[in-house]
Amino acid sequence: MTTTDYEAVPAVEGDAEAPQLHTVVMKFGGTSVADPEKLKSVARRLVEAHESGARVVAVLSAMGRTTDELLDLARQVSQTPDARELDMLVSVGERISCALCAMAIHDLGHEAISLTGSQAGIVTDTVHGKAKIVDVRARRIHEALDRNEIVLVAGFQGVSSEHEVTTLGRGGSDTTAVALAAALGAEVCEIYTDVPGVFTADPRLVADARRLDVLFFEEMLEMASSGARVMATRSIEVARSHNVRLHVRSTFSDVPGTWIREEEPMLEKALISGVVHQREETVYRVAGVSAATLFAALAEASVNVDTIVQTGPEIVFSAPVEDRADAARTLDALGLDWTARDDLGKVSLVGAGMKSHPGVAAKTFATLEAAGIGTPIVSTSPIKIACHVASADVDRAVQALHRAFELG
Amino acid sequence: MTTTDYEAVPAVEGDAEAPQLHTVVMKFGGTSVADPEKLKSVARRLVEAHESGARVVAVLSAMGRTTDELLDLARQVSQTPDARELDMLVSVGERISCALCAMAIHDLGHEAISLTGSQAGIVTDTVHGKAKIVDVRARRIHEALDRNEIVLVAGFQGVSSEHEVTTLGRGGSDTTAVALAAALGAEVCEIYTDVPGVFTADPRLVADARRLDVLFFEEMLEMASSGARVMATRSIEVARSHNVRLHVRSTFSDVPGTWIREEEPMLEKALISGVVHQREETVYRVAGVSAATLFAALAEASVNVDTIVQTGPEIVFSAPVEDRADAARTLDALGLDWTARDDLGKVSLVGAGMKSHPGVAAKTFATLEAAGIGTPIVSTSPIKIACHVASADVDRAVQALHRAFELG
Numbered sequence: 001m002t003t004t005d006y007e008a009v010p011a012v013e014g015d016a017e018a019p020q021l022h023t024v025v026m027k028f029g030g031t032s033v034a035d036p037e038k039l040k041s042v043a044r045r046l047v048e049a050h051e052s053g054a055r056v057v058a059v060l061s062a063m064g065r066t067t068d069e070l071l072d073l074a075r076q077v078s079q080t081p082d083a084r085e086l087d088m089l090v091s092v093g094e095r096i097s098c099a100l101c102a103m104a105i106h107d108l109g110h111e112a113i114s115l116t117g118s119q120a121g122i123v124t125d126t127v128h129g130k131a132k133i134v135d136v137r138a139r140r141i142h143e144a145l146d147r148n149e150i151v152l153v154a155g156f157q158g159v160s161s162e163h164e165v166t167t168l169g170r171g172g173s174d175t176t177a178v179a180l181a182a183a184l185g186a187e188v189c190e191i192y193t194d195v196p197g198v199f200t201a202d203p204r205l206v207a208d209a210r211r212l213d214v215l216f217f218e219e220m221l222e223m224a225s226s227g228a229r230v231m232a233t234r235s236i237e238v239a240r241s242h243n244v245r246l247h248v249r250s251t252f253s254d255v256p257g258t259w260i261r262e263e264e265p266m267l268e269k270a271l272i273s274g275v276v277h278q279r280e281e282t283v284y285r286v287a288g289v290s291a292a293t294l295f296a297a298l299a300e301a302s303v304n305v306d307t308i309v310q311t312g313p314e315i316v317f318s319a320p321v322e323d324r325a326d327a328a329r330t331l332d333a334l335g336l337d338w339t340a341r342d343d344l345g346k347v348s349l350v351g352a353g354m355k356s357h358p359g360v361a362a363k364t365f366a367t368l369e370a371a372g373i374g375t376p377i378v379s380t381s382p383i384k385i386a387c388h389v390a391s392a393d394v395d396r397a398v399q400a401l402h403r404a405f406e407l408g
Numbered sequence: 409m410t411t412t413d414y415e416a417v418p419a420v421e422g423d424a425e426a427p428q429l430h431t432v433v434m435k436f437g438g439t440s441v442a443d444p445e446k447l448k449s450v451a452r453r454l455v456e457a458h459e460s461g462a463r464v465v466a467v468l469s470a471m472g473r474t475t476d477e478l479l480d481l482a483r484q485v486s487q488t489p490d491a492r493e494l495d496m497l498v499s500v501g502e503r504i505s506c507a508l509c510a511m512a513i514h515d516l517g518h519e520a521i522s523l524t525g526s527q528a529g530i531v532t533d534t535v536h537g538k539a540k541i542v543d544v545r546a547r548r549i550h551e552a553l554d555r556n557e558i559v560l561v562a563g564f565q566g567v568s569s570e571h572e573v574t575t576l577g578r579g580g581s582d583t584t585a586v587a588l589a590a591a592l593g594a595e596v597c598e599i600y601t602d603v604p605g606v607f608t609a610d611p612r613l614v615a616d617a618r619r620l621d622v623l624f625f626e627e628m629l630e631m632a633s634s635g636a637r638v639m640a641t642r643s644i645e646v647a648r649s650h651n652v653r654l655h656v657r658s659t660f661s662d663v664p665g666t667w668i669r670e671e672e673p674m675l676e677k678a679l680i681s682g683v684v685h686q687r688e689e690t691v692y693r694v695a696g697v698s699a700a701t702l703f704a705a706l707a708e709a710s711v712n713v714d715t716i717v718q719t720g721p722e723i724v725f726s727a728p729v730e731d732r733a734d735a736a737r738t739l740d741a742l743g744l745d746w747t748a749r750d751d752l753g754k755v756s757l758v759g760a761g762m763k764s765h766p767g768v769a770a771k772t773f774a775t776l777e778a779a780g781i782g783t784p785i786v787s788t789s790p791i792k793i794a795c796h797v798a799s800a801d802v803d804r805a806v807q808a809l810h811r812a813f814e815l816g
Contacts, residue, residue: 036484043485070504076444077451078511085514088522089507092500096478099497103486106493114496119571163527 023055023186027177031194032251033097034064043104046150055145059155059177062093083128087167094154101152112150117157124158124166130302131166136183171232178235182242189244196250197257198230200274200407205398208408216263216352219273222384226348227278272351272405277398279345279391281318286338301330307379345394348386355382367404373397431463431594435585439602440659441505442472451512454558463553467563467585470501491536495575502562509560520558525565532566532574538710539574544591579640586643590650597652604658605665608682608815613806616816624671624760627681630792634756635686680759680813685806687753687799689726694746709738715787753802756794763790775812781805
């Protein structure tokens with residue numbers, strides 16, 4: 001199997017019969033636009049794509065530490081900053097990147113226009129700080145593309161049905177990019193990042209970790225929700241449901257990265273695609289409540305519940321460390337007896353090929369047992385086996401599994 | 409004459425017969441909101457006004473050096489930044505101040521909402537960087553005031569008829585404040601600044617300069633256009649044409665400042681209100697063009713022409729040093745022969761009382777002559793005598809005139 005099919009698509013459709021221009025959405029994260037020099041090289045990259053004949057829509061994050069600096073200012077004026085005002089505040093970061101990048105593109109002799117989330121027609125619900133995109137009204141983007149302009153859209157933000165500025169929360173810029181790619185019928189949504197693609201394991205932990213050429217949406221979804229930080233889970237969900245082909249690649253090189261696309265049933269697939277991990281995740285144990293009531297309340301509080309396991313009257317679930325306070329408040333409000341463990345992490349084996357290979361689970365447990373690593377909580381899906389282990393054991397577990405499944 | 413009448417107005421109308429709430433617009437410049445601590449004290453000031461029973465609308469500038477830092481970023485990515493993108497970029501500064509101040513007000517237990525220029529309904533023409541306000545559609549402000557919220561409006565910016573973010577250029581936040589005060593029928597527009605009012609001369613130059621209790625619009629207009637930096641000329645024009653009472657006062661004390669209001673014909677007025685100066689102003693000499701053609705072209709290029717003097721075929725006019733490049737481009741485009749002097753400043757004597765005292769001009773020239781200061785260009789209005797003098801002589805001229813007219 002090669003990746004040529006996917007990488008060739010834009011060039012073929014764009015160049016073959018001239019008038020039919022293809023659209024590409026290119027998303028650049030904070031490290032890719034960290035300073036004026038990096039912004040200028042992003043501008044050059046966008047101009048190259050434009051000169052190759054594409055209609056180019058770029059989604060930019062805030063420059064480097066801008067968002068953190070704004071949050072720091074907020075903390076200096078208020079212990080509990082108002083959510084609406086926090087959105088007014090932090091949404092300026094992406095606007096700065098986009099305006100600057102547009103200026104740099106003008107200097108290269110091309111036309112460009114920066115748009116706020118609101119101007120780009122990113123319509124969201126009214127949940128400040130964690131808004132969900134409910135519609136994309138891309139009139140201004142289409143008009144700009146028709147004028148042959150490169151369009152720069154401020155990521156991570158939108159405008160609510162009540163005309164308020166909202167932000168999308170974690171992974172917001174990825175979601176902006178994927179939603180735009182879906183709305184514009186883009187050939188591809190390119191996610192530019194500081195790593196050259198998706199790997200079989202974190203290369204900082206596993207020396208012989210390999211970059212993957214292709215992944216299916218389901219695999220990427222499992223990997224992202226199990227700790228692969230390269231893309232946010234919600235953005236992959238949007239890509240899958242609208243069938244937006246993703247290409248995760250490096251900002252700093254032209255080497256192709258990892259393509260993420262629909263599963264092809266006929267295609268022979270590796271047993272395991274990779275091992276992902278999370279060093280910390282809070283694990284809760286709750287009794288005396290129905291799952292329906294519990295998870296409705298947690299969803300209402302915007303707690304991102306990950307794993308759910310129930311084998312008796314007790315419900316066990318995990319959620320990100322950042323959601324600890326929201327979860328605690330919700331559980332207390334329900335008047336429940338609950339406990340939480342803060343000393344666990346998670347190691348997950350992901351691969352579409354494991355569906356038809358029941359031996360994977362057995363091998364996973366044997367490997368961890370041989371390494372002396374206990375697994376207090378286990379959960380599985382058709383393409384994933386996830387084990388909660390002590391945070392201190394996470395690195396060793398990843399290395400042992402990567403070796404055992406010969407992923408290097 | 410006392411100033412009690414003017415200073416007492418808001419309190420009387422606001423407190424006397426309870427249900428009739430008055431509206432006050434309070435504008436704070438960049439030094440008043442320079443850091444989180446200063447923003448918090450602005451928040452306290454707004455809450456005090458709100459607790460005293462006023463409907464409070466505040467207009468904030470960007471924090472301290474924010475705008476300069478954004479312009480610096482722009483220069484790092486582009487030598488000739490696009491005007492539209494520059495407006496997208498620099499307009500974020502005021503939004504940051506407003507969002508942070510709203511958070512601080514919430515912490516004090518009051519409701520507040522920050523609005524961008526666009527959300528506040530500040531509609532402008534389409535001239536990026538120097539837009540003029542053409543309408544105020546204050547629906548959202550009224551709704552917020554009706555909900556008993558303190559409203560924070562980002563100064564210096566609006567939205568154009570083509571739905572683009574615009575900035576108002578020099579003195580933009582003052583203009584935002586005055587335009588809002590006019591549209592909302594505010595009792596007063598308070599201009600908070602780092603000096604406690606308008607003085608008979610610059611206190612840094614003249615040791616016994618006095619703070620003025622009251623000035624008429626015409627006087628303030630002459631003083632502002634002749635170098636008093638406390639308020640921008642255009643904002644005073646808006647105040648005069650809509651009869652918005654202004655109160656220029658210190659951010660850092662409760663002492664009343666200078667009231668600026670309509671002239672009362674019956675009121676006995678001091679001969680001279682003050683001496684203002686400008687250390688640098690470019691003076692142009694142009695021949696071979698009609699005044700109509702010349703000033704239409706300069707207006708088109710947004711050059712802020714100040715003095716115009718014509719005594720023969722030659723037209724002499726002055727304009728701010730910052731407009732030098734725009735003016736030069738315009739004069740060249742008209743194919744004119746022109747020269748410019750860059751070594752002149754201007755000293756102006758302003759006072760509504762001088763109308764009926766023809767001796768003022770004579771005394772002015774005698775004073776400057778005695779000080780050995782030449783006046784190559786002179787222009788007058790009913791309430792002003794303006795003399796261009798060498799930049800190096802400006803300080804001495806101010807001191808000599810302040811003494812001669814016993815303003816101390």
